[in-house]
Amino acid sequence: MPDDVPSADNADTLSLLLAASGRGDENAFAELYALTSPKLFAILLRIMKTREWAEDALQDCYLRIWQNAERYTPERGAPMAWLATIARYRALDLLRARRPDSEPAGTEPVDEDFDDNDHAPAHDQTPEDYAAEAEGLARLDDCMRELPAEQRGIVLLAYYQGCTHSEIAARTRTPMGTVKSWLRRGLLRLRDCLGGA
Amino acid sequence: MDPRADDERSLLxxxxxxxxxxADARREAEALLARDEGFRRELWWWERRFAGLGLRLAPLPPRPLVWLGLQRRIAGAAVTPLRRAPRATATTAWAWTASAAALVLAVALGVQMRKPPQVITERVEVPVAATSYVAVLQMPQSDMHWTVSATPARDALAIRAGGQPPAAVAGHDVELWLITDAGPVSLGLLPVSGELRRALPAHLPLAAGRTLAVSLEPQGGSPTGKPTGPVLTTAAILQSG
Known part of the structure; x- marks a missing residue:
């Protein structure tokens, strides 16, 4: 297995907390929640747009995490990456269930500039907090930046807005075939750049 | 394997x-996931990569009610009808830590917890259900935090330290204070790791909504009985049982 997600003290801590949560240790789970929920909430709110929805989704996520903590293995990536994945899938599920009659999103502009302030840590966040992901993130950022703008735009629209092909086509007023082919080319390029799978 | 087919799998x-x-393609992928270990690993690889996009967002603490609701949902999953404030059970521990973690977030947000007025409709002596309080003090710019739990009826004070002490604390002690109407009252020095239990000073006006504060002090604690160093963090006290 390629060990491409760096481990850091932070990741070790989260691994321990996850393992303890899997054994039913409620204190560990509370600590896990305290340490990780702001990151998952940021992801959920970004995708779901509505605070109440994002909060509901966050509860769902941690209920799953509580019930499935023992299933975490390092193969799934750093603990934070695994948690982020759970959150994002949950957001996608809920978006799908709520479409199309209650589309929450305004057509928010996609990050045209990848160096926008999303990347800036929050004020109360120290660089060390990001240590667990820093290396992987830097590489991902580099590779994203190397994508042609239209390919990058679609990947970001898909990730941050939870859009399917047809939604991307509608939002960007681009033919479906073009959307698919840009996305495919973007993803293959991303995979090559990330040295992957 | 045919590289084109390989690409197709990776793209899927x-x-x-x-x-x-x-929906159709999604079901196709799910069917593949259920039976194809290689595809599963391929998916995991991509999941880890895309997680990076989510983790670059600035963290945002959710409101404490999320944790409180979660706690209810988790408790609801277990079958414990007519729970009557049991002592020293998982449920009690849960209630403690539940409020505690919620408070971490409230503190991180700088939210002033406004508790609704407590209506006491009935006063019964229930020895097993002694009122207890909890507060979580989170150091800004650091993952250092303390969970402070107190049960006045048992004179019990427990402090659990978590995270790494920030460099600023090196060579100093950190002292815990209860802010009373008459000013700060020391609750003693805080541990930088592990858990500490000690007796709670008698006649302390401990109540939900009051503030705990942590100050940086010379080694051995404040020489004057009042905070002398900068206040590192504060937190509101919650009633936890």
Whole structure:
């Protein structure tokens, strides 16, 4: 297995907390929640747009995490990456269930500039907090930046807005075939750049 | 394997992880996931990569009610009808830590917890259900935090330290204070790791809504009985049982 997600003290801590949560240790789970929920909430709110929805989704996520903590293995990536994945899938599920009659999103502009302030840590966040992901993130950022703008735009629209092909086509007023082919080319390029799978 | 077919599999995994697939293709991917270990690993690879996009967002603490609701849902999953404030059970521990973690977030947000007025409709002596309080003090710019739990009826004070002490604390002690109407009252020095239990000073006006504060002090604690160093963090006290 390629060990491409760096481990850091932070990741070790989260691994321990996850393992303890899997054994039913409620204190560990509370600590896990305290340490990780702001990151998952940021992801959920970004995708779901509505605070109440994002909060509901966050509860769902941690209920799953509580019930499935023992299933975490390092193969799934750093603990934070695994948690982020759970959150994002949950957001996608809920978006799908709520479409199309209650589309929450305004057509928010996609990050045209990848160096926008999303990347800036929050004020109360120290660089060390990001240590667990820093290396992987830097590489991902580099590779994203190397994508042609239209390919990058679609990947970001898909990730941050939870859009399917047809939604991307509608939002960007681009033919479906073009959307698919840009996305495919973007993803293959991303995979090559990330040295992957 | 045919490299083109390889690409197709990888793309299917990537798009499944990204969420762009329409229902049919999504079901196809799910069927593959259920039976194909290689595809599963491919998917995991992409999941880890895309997680980076989510983790670059600035963290945002959710409101404490999320944790409180979660606690209810988890408790609801277990079968414990007519729970009557049991002592020293998992449920009690849960209630403690539940409020505690919620408070971490409240503190991180700088939210002033406004508790509704407590209506006491009935006063019964229930020895097993002694009132207890909890507060979580989170150091800004650091993952250092303390969970402070107190049960006045048992004179019990427990402090659990978590996270790494920030450099600023090196060579100093940190002291815990209860802010009373008459000013700060020391609750003693805080541990930088592990858990500490000690007796709670008698006649302390401990109540939900009051503030705990942590100050940086010379080694051995404040020489004057009042905080002398900078206040590092504060937190509101919650009633936890």
């Amino acid at each position: 995994a990537a798009e499944y992880a990204l969420g762009t697939l329409e």
